[in-house]
Amino acid sequence: LLPVPGIVKEDPKLPEDKxxxxxxxxxxxxxxxxxxxxxxxxARLLRSSHPEDLQAANRLIQSAVKEEQEKSAQVxxxxxxxxxxxxxxxxxxxxxxxxxxxxxxxAAQESxxxxxxxxxxxxxxxxxxxxxxxxxxEALAEVLQANDKLSWALGxxxxxxxxx
Numbered sequence: 001l002l003p004v005p006g007i008v009k010e011d012p013k014l015p016e017d018k019x020x021x022x023x024x025x026x027x028x029x030x031x032x033x034x035x036x037x038x039x040x041x042x043a044r045l046l047r048s049s050h051p052e053d054l055q056a057a058n059r060l061i062q063s064a065v066k067e068e069q070e071k072s073a074q075v076x077x078x079x080x081x082x083x084x085x086x087x088x089x090x091x092x093x094x095x096x097x098x099x100x101x102x103x104x105x106x107a108a109q110e111s112x113x114x115x116x117x118x119x120x121x122x123x124x125x126x127x128x129x130x131x132x133x134x135x136x137x138e139a140l141a142e143v144l145q146a147n148d149k150l151s152w153a154l155g156x157x158x159x160x161x162x163x164x
Contacts, residue, residue, distance in 0.1 A: 038060065038064065041060065042057055042060055042061070045057035045060065074132055075139075077129065078129050078132075078133065078139060078142070078143065081122065081125055081126065081129060081146070082142055082143065082146045084122065085119075085122055085126070085146040085147075085149060085150050086146065086149065088115055088118060088119050088122070088150075088153070089119075089149045089150060089152075089153040091115060092112065092115050092116065092119065092153045092156070092157060093153065093156070095108060095111065095112040095115065096112070096156055096157060096160050099112065099160055099161070100160060112157075112161075116154070116157050119150055119153060119154055119157075120154065122150060123147070123150060123151075123154075126143055126146060126147045126150065127147075129143045130143045130144060130147070
């Protein structure tokens with residue numbers, strides 16, 4: 001047999017004089033890692049030989065998975081919304097600068113108006129995200145910072161467009 005490249009057939013030899021760092025701690029991502037009561041209940045149910053207990057364990061796992069999926073969707077919504085706010089604020093700032101100089105075409109003025117309206121619709125979404133993020137101080141700070149940027153951009157629009 002010819003050796004197949006990329007396949008390791010035996011463990012590599014490490015130098016005996018080299019000290020390896022300890023493994024990094026396992027991240028606590030699972031609901032069972034952070035909720036000790038649920039973890040103990042699940043372990044007890046899984047050790048049982050009663051079918052009802054195994055069914056209860058299955059329901060507990062399914063509810064934990066659903067909870068994790070909801071958390072993940074919430075984080076995704078927050079990240080996407082904050083990103084959209086940042087992009088819209090940047091674009092609005094650029095358009096307003098051109099507007100101030102009188103260099104904005106009628107089509108670009110329509111884009112600016114549409115952008116303003118989209119930013120106004122993002123505000124209630126940010127408020128909802130802030131209420132969801134309250135337990136997580138870092139996430140709440142991100143949402144509030146995005147809201148501040150959005151409020152500033154909307155204020156700039158009103159000031160610049162209303163003044164002309």
